[in-house]
Amino acid sequence: MSPTPQADQLLPVADGRSTTRVAWRLLRARRGSLALTVTAFLVTGFAGIVPVLMIGRVVDVVRDDGSFTDVLVPVGVMLAAAVVAAVSTTVSTAALARTVAPALAELREEVLDRALHLDSQQLEAAGVGDVLGRVGDDVRRVTESLDEAIPMLLTSVSAIAFTVGGLFTLDWRLGLAGLAAAPGYVLGMRWYLPRSIPFYRAERTAEGARAEVLVTGVRDAPTLRAFGVEDVALERVERRSGDAVAITLDVFRLYTRLGARMNASECVGLVVVLATGYALVSTGSASVGDATAAALFFHRLFNPIGAVLYVFDAAQASGAALARLAGVALIPPRDVAPVDAGPEPVLTLQGVHHAYETGRPVLARIDLTIRPGEHVAVVGATGAGKSTLGGIAAGTLRPTGGRVRLGALDVTTAPEPVVRRHVALVSQEVHVFAGSLRDNLLLARADADDEALWRALETTDAAGWARTLPQGLDTVVGDLGHPLTPAQTQQLALSRVALLDPQVVVLDEATAEAGSSGARELEQAASAVTRGRAALVIAHRLTQARTADRVLVMEDGAVVEEGRHEALLRAGGRYAQLWAAWSDTGEQPVGQA
Amino acid sequence: MGRGGRDTSTESPDAPTSAPATAGALLRRALRRNGRDLGRGYPLLTLWQLSETLVPVVIGLVVDQAVDGGGLGDLAWTLGVLVALFVVLSNGYRYGARFIKQGIEREAHALRVEVAGHVLHPRGARTDRLAGETLSIATSDADLVPMALHQLGYAIASLVAVLVTAAYVLRVDVVLGLLILLGVPAVLVAIQALAPLVARRTARQQESTAAASGLAADLLEGLRPLKGIGGEDVALRRYRVASTRASDDTVAVARSWGYLDGFTTALSGLLLAAVALLAGRRALDGDISLGELIALVGLTQFLAEPLRGLGDVSAQFAASRASAARIVDFLATPRILAPGGRTPSEDRPELVLEDVTAGPLAGLSLHLRNDELVAVAVDDPAVSDALVALLSGDLDLVSGRARLGDVELAELSVAGRRRHLLVVSHHGGITEGTLRTTVDPGGQHDDGALAPALAASAADDVVRLHPDGLDRPVRAGGSSLSGGQRQRLALARALATDRPVIVLQDPTSAVDAVTEQAVAEGVRRLRTGRTTLVLTSSPALLRAADRVLVVREGRVVAQGTHADLLRDADYREAVDR
């Protein structure tokens, strides 16, 4: 069994170049605060060097037997530097966050934007956790890395520059001696970087898988408990989380091995500097003070160099996360020059066929025309392909073949917002969105005023119960608030369509989930919503078929009968059979029928 | 009240849980249960920090003994000491940091599993949080808590470094030593003023991050309905608000860190200047040598690093605490099922409700005898939902009694419930896996044993339809199946458990009428000799029942066979399509 989606079904990950392009685009838009960040960190770095220089001055004063007042000047400068460093630290930290946090927020919004606009098939194949992992864990990883790495990078680079400069001004030979450490550093990085990249990528993927099992486990908890298998889901969480931990620890182990290599380079460098100092002093070409200072300067390089290496590491880690974000953000939006369907458009499906899995068609060539105001009902056994046809007609599902046109509009290629201006679909799946009743309605038309909302609720007979809600339209509904019955949820879905006011509606068993008696009320709501529009009604309740202008009977992906209710009944085929079963109130006991 | 036997096999799910009661307790437990890793990591890390502190001292040794007029032999042994120090330093960090990292990751993992385990507890949990929020708690908060362990390690190491420095300085000069010994704590105390600010802002940031995650998950879950009305852009605007708030809160946290670090920088700079001033003066006075002066200021300067670390510690700790508090709150949310410990003594208990009031149920009574298939026709879906909630333990009785055999529902143990009773609400979800794991989530049956359940629910054709048969993959939520296929598989799953008492809510609402009749007959056939309650208005199912209870306004108002009841005009009206 496969508890997580196949790797090839996951959403795309960007390559290095595209990732950089995305990062650069986001940063360029924040040039001002980026410049402030860099400046402030460079000032911080410089202010950090000043005390070292000033201590040198104090030492000089003592060596030259100066007076106490001569000491006051460098100490004063140190104080001033402390104040400057304090201010620049504060400013730089805030400026960095003001650059990075909104940039990442923008990126995660783009990711969700692309995800929401994806084909729902593609998204469902990848799993909700894949998206949530990206907008959650990945963003967090980049934030953490950058928050640490950028300050380190900028302060370290300035510290290194100043310190190396200092080393060379002491004595160029001592400076060269210090460079003895450089090959070690370079080799260490060349050893580490290629080795760590796969780990970081794997870590990101593992955390995505972890998000998937967490979120599905939480969501399915009631069902899992009912069947006594919640422990299986928990085990899965444990395993996925364990996988991610194992990778994290592996890459950290690698990192500490890099650390050991760096320490070795430091040690070599320090030994060479001290030995050179020894040689220079013993030949009288340098003073003991210079040799001491050189060693201390070199020692001061340890932290900033270590920091720069850490930055490389952080760049890898956040690069892996950023690539996953960029991968989704770079999915091109469906975009063809917008066309309007025009007034009173006719919906036509021509030779439409579909297969979710290649080689397994679920819809054979279907031709269908729905004229303005015409009501077409689709009936048939479960799994016959009704919802598939509905999705294709409404443009939420792209067929493998065939054409779908609405007036002048090519539904299969037109941008979704354009299609949605003309066609609405009430899907078989229902969902109460977290938030208030108003939030739920406004999804259909953000600018609707209260009056319009109430009108929509009245259309579907929902106004009655809506008025009894404790806070009216502002009542939080759903699992975390006022619970809605399936019938009310469907009324809400239908009210959204009323708000949207499209020319064509596709209702997919819009009355099915109501179960019991609510169904008949829903049927009225459905007919109120379809009034005056072209409608494709996938009907589980055959009373809806009876009133339709035309009925399509589907079986195994094909339309096997077509016509008006009465005609189909007379024909005595599949429809007549369905109708008999449907209208059988069960006066005969089982077995005696 | 029941006479059923005590259940010993289910001690764990029914026992009270022992999650820490406070954030502090959670952090202490983190420390305790990672004692092995931390007990090794902290000393090694301290050794590393100590060695780092000693590097300038050893440099001084090399200069003193070798550079300043020593021989090659002196150079060799002093450099040998330096190399040895580096060996200690390098290995101290390498292994110390590894142990600590291991402790941190293990703790985060344990917390994550604990958060998931709270929701996936046999008795469930009423967390009142969106799935995406829970995800955020299980990842973001669970990762932030053990950062306290990291901080503590570096704090201990820093403290040791400070003490060693102070000791060295004290030996050289009492006044300077005292300045450091008093100055460092003074700086640290002063910094404390800002820690609560960081903590407060961190808590808010974690909250808004979780809210954004919750919203995203909710929108993605409702993707199909959302797309149907083209609500993506409005939804996205909503997410943008949540995301921007989270981002603003992130900036606010960073700003508070900026204040804190700026303050630390200022104070440690001040301390350094004071040391330089004092040391300079004493050197001028001849109280200390030039070499000592260099060592002193060198050390003080080095102090800036651990000082900054120590300054951050309390704020980091406070941030970890904030996340710990969120986890504690989460773990403290109540269980759904009462911690009953009883299991019915009969193998096939009766299900009895007497005069039950709860929610919209107003004096509902029903007596489900052994081997009966009873249908309940309810006028109001809210009543149907309440009945299902009551029987699944999700709704408490206000008055009346509800029992399974000789055990009150509220006293039923988890194992007792699972052995005898299954309640399936109409939105019983389909989980990710294959057709086989869908109908047999526990993996208890072989294909032969599954066949009758599949046939009875008319789900066998779903299996036949696909070349992979029972191994056909199923996506989360069953999104790769048709609505009716989902419903039939959910029914097959329920029937396959073969529990003595099964309650089904609207099991055929998404199934066509012909299939519905087949299902009604199948259920009747398969449940012969078992007890079944079906909440439905489907004539096919009503007809298949031995008895139909008509519920109006939360009470049973009529009962009889479907055929008998059809003579009543009200009933006819209620079930007529």
Ligand SMILES: Nc1ncnc2c1ncn2[C@@H]1O[C@H](COP(=O)(O)OP(=O)(O)O)[C@@H](O)[C@H]1O
């Ligand atoms: N995403 C998917 N991937 C693979 N198969 C699918 C997917 N969605 C639906 N199917 C299959 O396509 C067939 C038609 O489904 P559908 O159109 O939903 O039927 P219905 O007529 O019940 O609405 C079914 O056999 C179903 O299992």
Ligand SMILES: [Mg+2]
């Ligand atoms: Mg369908």
